[in-house]
Amino acid sequence: MTSTNTVRFAAVGLDHAHIHGQIAGLIEAGAEFVAMATDDASSAIAAEVRKRYPDVPVVESPDELIATGGIDLIVTAAVPDRRGPIAVAALRAGKDVVADKPGCVSFEQLEEIEKAVAETGRFWSVTFSERFEVRCVIRAGELVRAGRIGTVVQTIGLGPHRIGDRAHLGGGAGRPDWFYDKSRYGGILVDIASHQIDQFLWFTGARTAEVVASTVGNFANADSPGLQDFGDVLLRSDNAQGYIRVDWYTPKGLPTWGDGRLMILGTAGYIEMRKYVDIAGRQGGDHLFLVDQDSTQYVDCSDVELTYYADLVHDVQERTTTAAPQEHTFETMRLALTAQQQAVLRGAAQ
Structure with missing residues (x-):
């Protein structure tokens, strides 16, 4: 991908209110919101996302959406213990990942994410919004x-x-x-x-x-x-x-x-x-x-x-990690765990 291509993203996991800032930030940075899916469609946050973006298609299965072609980036604010598995699946499907904090909840999940990043060449960014x-x-x-x-x-x-x-x-x-x-x-x-x-x-x-x-x-x-x-x-x-x-x-x-x-x-x-x-x-x-x-x-x-979201879009387009160095994100989560x-x-x- 080059900077002339629009970054297409999907939201997988709509369980925390931080998803609102993530979606809005990516849209403001020029990315296109193309689909959404979540484990719990009845959650208040999921209902609010659908209300704010009524024209964005809702896919019933998160796994199906992750596997869908033509999507460059997966953003997630799922229940924290689901963020790691969602990230690994998305990385292995050839997509970059932006996860709400915490990006994972165990050393095993972190190890799987690090392995997937190394083997796919995709990046995993955690939105440390503070x-x-x-x-x-x-x-x-x-x-x-x-x-x-x-x-x-x-x-x-x-x-x-x-x-x-x-x-x-x-x-x-x-x-x-x-x-x-x-x-x-x-x-x-x-x-x-x-x-x-x-x-x-x-x-x-x-x-x-x-x-x-x-x-x-x-x-x-x-x-x-x-x-x-x-x-x-x-x-x-x-x-x-x-x-x-x-x-x-x-x-x-x-x-x-x-x-x-x-x-x-x-x-x-x-x-x-x-x-x-x-x-x-x-x-x-x-x-x-x-x-x-x-x-x-x-x-x-x-x-x-x-500049975080604009940097993320640039990183998807140019294969860089200007929003946050990958090793920094890994070390932050390692210390937290x-x-x-x-x-x-x-x-x-x-």
């Missing part, structure tokens, strides 16, 4: 690479979420059963902390890292022990350290689903991002504060271009 779709994080990367805060020695990533967030429910009455089944969503460190692990590697420039310590807990939902509502991870690479905390405790009083924050410490300054809300402060999201040797300032991120496997269990967590 970086790819957040303008202030992209701007922070520009500032770091310009040397504004010196050498990065630590990141602190906080990823609080809300169980009852209306946007993530997609009009449904509540979270689906798989949300409370660890074997299906992979555990809180795989499911959510993969975002912060991605950011640690990206901001520090580390190719790999080790999990020094990790914990998962259930402190507020004892009646649903399959739900891990708290998790933290301590990371260390050759040149940097990272701390991550994720949870499902966002109170109703906050006007958005979570007060996501990222702090980057450098040898000559630091950056703090309040991605989605500045509590009792400025309206909206994408708030970035920079402290360097010259000043303390608030940085406007409204003009930052988000390692942290989950090694985690100390606290409270009612299983």
